[in-house]
Amino acid sequence: MKGKQKILVAMSGGVDSSVAAAVLLDQGYEVVGVTMKLWGGTSDTGCCSVSDVIDARRVADQLGIQHHVFNFGDEFDTHVVDPYVDAHKRGETPNPCIECNRHVKFDKLFRRATALGFDLIATGHHAQIIQQPEGFRLRRSVDLKKDQSYVLHMLEENQLARLQLPIGNLTKDQVREIAASLSLQTAEKADSQDVCFISRTKGGRKRFLEQHMAMTPGQVIDSRGNRISNVPAVQMVTIGQRKGLGVSGEGEPRYAVDINVESATVTVGPKADLYYAETAIVDVQWIGEPITGALDIQTSAHGHTARARVADKIYWEEPHKKVASGQSAVFYEEGTVVGSGIVSRS
Amino acid sequence: MVDEIIYMDNAASAPIREEVIEAILPVLRENYANPSGSHLMARKALRLIDDARDELADVLGCKAQDIIFTSGGTESDNLAIFGVHSAIGGTVICSATEHHAVLEPTRSVGGKVVNVEQNGAVDLNHLADIINDETTLVSIGLVNGETGVIQDLKTIVSIVKEISPGALIHTDAVQAVPWLDMHLATEYADLISVAAHKFGGPKGVGALIVKDQTKVSSIQLGGGQEMGLRSGTHNTPGIVGMAAAARVTADSKASDTARVASLRDNLADSLLEITNTFETGVRLNGDGSVDRSNKVAGSCHLCFGDIESEALLFLLEQSGIFASAASSCSSGAQEPSHVLAAMGYQRELARGSLRLSLGYKSTEEDVNRVLEILPDAIERLRSLGS
Numbered sequence: 001m002k003g004k005q006k007i008l009v010a011m012s013g014g015v016d017s018s019v020a021a022a023v024l025l026d027q028g029y030e031v032v033g034v035t036m037k038l039w040g041g042t043s044d045t046g047c048c049s050v051s052d053v054i055d056a057r058r059v060a061d062q063l064g065i066q067h068h069v070f071n072f073g074d075e076f077d078t079h080v081v082d083p084y085v086d087a088h089k090r091g092e093t094p095n096p097c098i099e100c101n102r103h104v105k106f107d108k109l110f111r112r113a114t115a116l117g118f119d120l121i122a123t124g125h126h127a128q129i130i131q132q133p134e135g136f137r138l139r140r141s142v143d144l145k146k147d148q149s150y151v152l153h154m155l156e157e158n159q160l161a162r163l164q165l166p167i168g169n170l171t172k173d174q175v176r177e178i179a180a181s182l183s184l185q186t187a188e189k190a191d192s193q194d195v196c197f198i199s200r201t202k203g204g205r206k207r208f209l210e211q212h213m214a215m216t217p218g219q220v221i222d223s224r225g226n227r228i229s230n231v232p233a234v235q236m237v238t239i240g241q242r243k244g245l246g247v248s249g250e251g252e253p254r255y256a257v258d259i260n261v262e263s264a265t266v267t268v269g270p271k272a273d274l275y276y277a278e279t280a281i282v283d284v285q286w287i288g289e290p291i292t293g294a295l296d297i298q299t300s301a302h303g304h305t306a307r308a309r310v311a312d313k314i315y316w317e318e319p320h321k322k323v324a325s326g327q328s329a330v331f332y333e334e335g336t337v338v339g340s341g342i343v344s345r346s
Numbered sequence: 347m348v349d350e351i352i353y354m355d356n357a358a359s360a361p362i363r364e365e366v367i368e369a370i371l372p373v374l375r376e377n378y379a380n381p382s383g384s385h386l387m388a389r390k391a392l393r394l395i396d397d398a399r400d401e402l403a404d405v406l407g408c409k410a411q412d413i414i415f416t417s418g419g420t421e422s423d424n425l426a427i428f429g430v431h432s433a434i435g436g437t438v439i440c441s442a443t444e445h446h447a448v449l450e451p452t453r454s455v456g457g458k459v460v461n462v463e464q465n466g467a468v469d470l471n472h473l474a475d476i477i478n479d480e481t482t483l484v485s486i487g488l489v490n491g492e493t494g495v496i497q498d499l500k501t502i503v504s505i506v507k508e509i510s511p512g513a514l515i516h517t518d519a520v521q522a523v524p525w526l527d528m529h530l531a532t533e534y535a536d537l538i539s540v541a542a543h544k545f546g547g548p549k550g551v552g553a554l555i556v557k558d559q560t561k562v563s564s565i566q567l568g569g570g571q572e573m574g575l576r577s578g579t580h581n582t583p584g585i586v587g588m589a590a591a592a593r594v595t596a597d598s599k600a601s602d603t604a605r606v607a608s609l610r611d612n613l614a615d616s617l618l619e620i621t622n623t624f625e626t627g628v629r630l631n632g633d634g635s636v637d638r639s640n641k642v643a644g645s646c647h648l649c650f651g652d653i654e655s656e657a658l659l660f661l662l663e664q665s666g667i668f669a670s671a672a673s674s675c676s677s678g679a680q681e682p683s684h685v686l687a688a689m690g691y692q693r694e695l696a697r698g699s700l701r702l703s704l705g706y707k708s709t710e711e712d713v714n715r716v717l718e719i720l721p722d723a724i725e726r727l728r729s730l731g732s
């Protein structure tokens with residue numbers, strides 16, 4: 001056993017992390033599985049439920065590796081759930097998976113793994129780590145449909161150096177094939193939802209936010225400030241929304257093009273008003289030297305990319321649909337993450 | 347992982363006694379008939395249960411007909427609280443440090459929770475404040491499962507009876523059987539829960555001692571076994587095993603308790619030399635030594651500052667030492683301790699709790715091994731952060 005590298009693999013109870021553990025075992029690592037209990041609420045979806053812990057445990061049993069459960073509920077509340085609610089109070093649309101990765105998986109878990117004597121950690125994310133002359137870089141999965149590099153963009157070089165993403169070079173179909181060939185009991189398990197602490201079966205995001213914050217009733221107005229209707233909760237309206245704003249039916253379709261919690265207004269306008277040549281961003285971070293030329297930019301977890309330059313703002317080559325403030329904009333050059341920023345209101 | 351096993355989790359479940367295995371095996375092989383039947387084999391099985399009931403009554407110091415066999419501590423606690431509330435209504439009171447098997451039923455019948463002091467003892471003034479003539483049941487565990495703190499049941503009962511003479515007393519005594527004279531429970535309480543696996547018996551069997559069965563309703567209906575209070579086919583091997591475990595435990599209690607207390611004192615005193623370490627539920631003597639007289643002999647429960655017990659338990663396990671912290675939830679994750687919270691411990695410090703619970707099998711070598719491993723683990727975690 002001596003000389004084997006010890007690796008702690010985060011097992012959510014899904015098929016991806018199950019196969020990640022199997023691949024690492026096959027590669028000769030000394031593998032220990034851990035499931036993070038993140039949420040004490042009533043959600044029964046995603047990575048937080050008892051049944052997922054059981055799935056992870058049974059897969060670990062099948063693979064013959066140790067399995068532990070770590071309760072990072074306090075960290076999850078502090079760094080993911082509370083900021084998620086606070087951002088919605090400001091009328092922003094945050095991505096809680098990014099904050100979970102930043103603070104829980106790749107900070108808390110990294111520190112825990114180090115303290116417990118592990119050399120490396122691994123997850124079942126669909127993304128690749130490549131070693132370039134200038135250092136480690138994060139790259140899209142070979143399966144572009146499942147690529148999760150967007151939610152991992154914050155990983156720094158020193159983290160990438162100690163992280164393994166064993167399924168990043170596999171398609172989802174290949175992952176399921178490996179799981180089936182090993183008879184892993186998660187082989188046919190459905191993919192998890194993104195926001196694990198919001199149960200779809202119990203009223204979803206709306207119900208969750210209603211339980212955690214006061215909603216602001218507001219007015220729907222047009223671009224000239226004419227009042228059109230009322231909405232019960234400004235924070236629940238999303239950019240591009242058409243229904244529920246009292247604007248359906250007559251004439252040219254109109255969409256929510258701006259949401260302002262402070263003034264309690266939702267501005268509606270024609271589709272053209274949703275498209276912009278520029279997007280304001282803050283907190284721009286580059287991995288390596290800043291790049292002034294055109295890049296591929298992705299502004300949501302499952303969104304398409306569009307070509308743009310990054311300077312004080314994002315300058316799109318083609319008019320780009322408005323992005324909700326609070327979302328991360330991730331910059332790619334030929335499939336490799338080179339930087340990021342946070343979309344702001346102005 | 348090492349092959350050596352240092353079992354420091356006796357309060358979660360004790361190793362089964364050899365005598366118990368010997369007693370159970372022939373029952374499993376031969377006495378499989380349903381004890382509620384009428385034929386010879388059934389009557390033989392019933393005879394075993396009657397004998398076990400007599401044996402258990404003798405050891406615990408109660409009447410045989412007061413013993414209701416159940417599936418364990420949780421069922422006994424549920425039967426006590428729901429059973430009394432259903433039969434006579436009124437208000438139930440329990441302490442804030444009770445096991446969830448008491449706390450949850452109490453909450454669900456709209457009961458009240460009495461505070462504890464920092465050393466874990468029930469706050470007697472608060473108890474007197476919240477009892478009134480509506481109070482029908484007061485449930486106070488004789489020994490706390492997490493901290494090992496022993497409650498002064500005699501004084502508690504005198505307070506309860508003075509204010510509400512008709513109120514019944516329940517005590518969850520599952521942690522007391524290995525260490526205490528059970529008259530401390532049977533003399534003062536009207537209802538007493540015990541569970542076999544805490545004292546060297548098998549899992550899935552326990553008992554509720556009920557002194558006045560007119561004041562308890564069944565919560566499980568069926569064939570009317572156990573005086574109608576607990577329907578369901580008897581667990582013959584489990585019941586036989588529990589009686590055997592109770593007998594062996596009682597016979598060696600005095601010597602086990604003295605021997606284990608000395609091991610525990612050595613363990614706890616040595617661990618207290620680690621900086622920023624606190625022992626729960628104890629008092630300090632005038633000379634600076636620690637008075638553990640209100641804790642059971644097997645309990646060594648500490649809080650380490652700047653430590654997360656999950657990480658500590660992981661490192662201990664890698665060295666073959668098996669212990670626990672607060673209670674685990676159904677996912678297996680460590681949950682923040684409601685017991686330490688009730689005793690006024692800050693959440694940060696409570697996160698670093700460790701329960702090393704010794705038992706009849708614990709040895710000096712076990713303690714030495716823990717003392718060899720644990721201080722280094724603490725130092726490692728504190729220097730690296732976890």
